[in-house]
Amino acid sequence: MDILRTQPLPFDANQVTPGVVGFAATVLVAVAVMLLMWDFNRRVRRINDRAHIKERIEAELAEREAQEAAAGRAAAGDAATGASPAPSSPDTASDDAP
Template structure:
C-alpha cells in the first residue's frame, strides 16, 4: 500500500531536481576548505594532547595518594606495635 504512495512522490522529486550546471567531478573545496579542515585537525590534536596530559596528571596523583595512605597505615601500625610492647 505504501509503495503505491511513494512511487509517484519519488518520481515527482526526481523530475523536479534540475540537472547540475557544473561537472561534479571537478568541484573542490578550494583553499578555504583546506584551511578549515587543517584548523579542525590542529584543534583535534591539541585537544588530544591536553587530554593525555590531564589523564597522566590524575594517574600520578592517584599513585601518590596511594603511597601516602600506605605510609600513614604503616606508621600507625608501627605506633600501635610500639604501644603494645610497652
C-alpha cells in the same frame, strides 16, 4: 524546482574540490583535535599522578600506624612483666649529682 534540475551545471559535479577554504578548514579542525588530545593527556596524567601519590601517602600512614601499634604492644608487654625501660642518657642513669 524542476527548472533548476533540468539545466546542466556549468561544471562537472564529480570534479569539484573544496579548494583552499576547505583545506584551511580541515587543517584548523585537525589542529584543534590535536590540541584537545594533548590537553586530555595532560589532565589524565595529572589525575593518575595524584591518585598514585594518594595511594603512597595512605600506605605510609598505614605503615606508621602499624609501627606505633607494635611499639604500644611492646610497651604494654614491658609494663605487664614489670621490666623498666633502660635509661636513655647517662645523666638519668645515676642519681649521684657531682
